[in-house]
Amino acid sequence: MSSRRTILESLRSDSSVSILIIGGGINGAGVFRDLVLQGVDVLLVDKSDFSSGTSAATSHMAHGGLRYLENGDFSLVREAIHERNLLIANAPHYVHPLPTTIPIFKWHSGLLNALLKFLGLINKTVERGAILIKIGLSIYDLLVSSNLTVPRHSFMSKSDSLARFPLLNPSMICTATYYDASILAPERVCIELICDALEMGDHARAVNYVSAVGAFDDIVRLRDELTGETYTVKPKLVVNAAGPWIDQVNKSLKRHTSFVGGSKGSHIVIDNQQIRNAIGDHEIFFENDDGRIVLICPIANKVLVGTTELVCDDPDQVCCTPEEVDYFIAMIMKMFPQANVSKDQIIFSFSG
Ligand SMILES: Cc1cc2nc3c(=O)[nH]c(=O)nc-3n(C[C@H](O)[C@H](O)[C@H](O)COP(=O)(O)OP(=O)(O)OC[C@H]3O[C@@H](n4cnc5c(N)ncnc54)[C@H](O)[C@@H]3O)c2cc1C
Numbered sequence: 001m002s003s004r005r006t007i008l009e010s011l012r013s014d015s016s017v018s019i020l021i022i023g024g025g026i027n028g029a030g031v032f033r034d035l036v037l038q039g040v041d042v043l044l045v046d047k048s049d050f051s052s053g054t055s056a057a058t059s060h061m062a063h064g065g066l067r068y069l070e071n072g073d074f075s076l077v078r079e080a081i082h083e084r085n086l087l088i089a090n091a092p093h094y095v096h097p098l099p100t101t102i103p104i105f106k107w108h109s110g111l112l113n114a115l116l117k118f119l120g121l122i123n124k125t126v127e128r129g130a131i132l133i134k135i136g137l138s139i140y141d142l143l144v145s146s147n148l149t150v151p152r153h154s155f156m157s158k159s160d161s162l163a164r165f166p167l168l169n170p171s172m173i174c175t176a177t178y179y180d181a182s183i184l185a186p187e188r189v190c191i192e193l194i195c196d197a198l199e200m201g202d203h204a205r206a207v208n209y210v211s212a213v214g215a216f217d218d219i220v221r222l223r224d225e226l227t228g229e230t231y232t233v234k235p236k237l238v239v240n241a242a243g244p245w246i247d248q249v250n251k252s253l254k255r256h257t258s259f260v261g262g263s264k265g266s267h268i269v270i271d272n273q274q275i276r277n278a279i280g281d282h283e284i285f286f287e288n289d290d291g292r293i294v295l296i297c298p299i300a301n302k303v304l305v306g307t308t309e310l311v312c313d314d315p316d317q318v319c320c321t322p323e324e325v326d327y328f329i330a331m332i333m334k335m336f337p338q339a340n341v342s343k344d345q346i347i348f349s350f351s352g
Contacts, residue, residue: 028241057352150179
């Protein structure tokens with residue numbers, strides 16, 4: 001495995017490379033590893049730390065695609081289940097089955113709406129009641145059944161739910177639990193993909209703190225963010241895997257696009273043992289008052305709370321604002337009204 005300096009110096013003597021990948025998040029890292037395994041010589045660059053962008057700001061979930069059921073997109077659900085199961089199998093040190101519990105507040109709500117949405121006639125959602133959730137999770141189990149990596153769903157009565165989750169909002173009528181998967185450290189999964197590829201030989205080169213800053217003819221200009229030095233590479237193909245920066249990178253490569261709409265989501269991590277003990281190893285997944293699906297889940301011995309979805313045009317400026325913190329505190333209080341939650345319990349926040 002070559003050092004950063006060696007890789008950069010090698011570009012001075014020979015700037016040709018088969019494929020240049022711009023962006024070392026999960027997509028760039030995955031493409032990098034795939035190509036390297038096929039023997040292609042690839043240069044991966046990231047303007048910052050690898051996996052420091054959106055890939056480090058996730059809800060730490062490997063979703064099995066439950067949400068796509070409402071649109072009747074069964075093939076997408078199957079694909080999501082397949083990919084989630086592959087992650088559980090291939091990265092068992094980071095990805096674990098996650099019991100996901102939905103507190104339910106109504107019995108019949110959402111049935112007609114879900115039918116119309118399934119038929120593609122409307123695109124709004126209303127609060128999902130117990131019957132609808134039962135139907136959804138039963139179909140989901142059927143789709144999972146060909147590969148039972150995780151257990152089937154189950155329902156718990158109100159009294160059993162309160163015994164299991166004592167602080168839960170007592171106005172719920174029952175809970176449903178199905179299984180998804182959690183990724184303890186998504187950024188580590190990304191780093192491992194890159195390290196795995198680098199072990200394949202010198203045709204795999206990866207350097208961080210190197211930005212793609214311009215292009216002319218078939219040459220791409222790179223800048224070492226640590227020294228300011230610039231380098232040129234002559235790739236046969238460029239993969240723009242810059243996530244939310246994709247349009248900025250295209251612009252610097254003289255290709256004008258508007259693929260990314262400009263939104264952000266934030267999370268907070270709170271040190272609240274009362275809630276941590278109350279949820280145990282379960283993610284609590286629910287519809288907030290504004291209709292958004294939000295989560296409160298364990299992360300090591302702390303609690304991860306997310307997420308918002310707000311307009312943000314510049315991915316370099318994303319941060320968790322005081323208003324988002326207020327939103328999170330209110331949603332925790334909705335689900336755990338008797339818990340003592342305060343802003344000084346927030347030990348970390350992140351956005352992407
Ligand atoms: C709030 C939120 C929660 C999410 N939760 C989940 C979840 O629980 N599970 C899930 O599977 N998905 C989740 N996602 C989606 C997931 O995070 C993204 O699909 C994924 O991380 C995108 O990865 P990426 O590699 O495309 O982009 P990124 O991870 O953003 O990587 C892009 C990289 O490009 C680099 N870059 C930018 N410009 C340049 C340049 N000029 N030169 C060199 N490098 C450059 C950046 O530094 C960055 O590292 C979530 C997304 C958000 C916003």
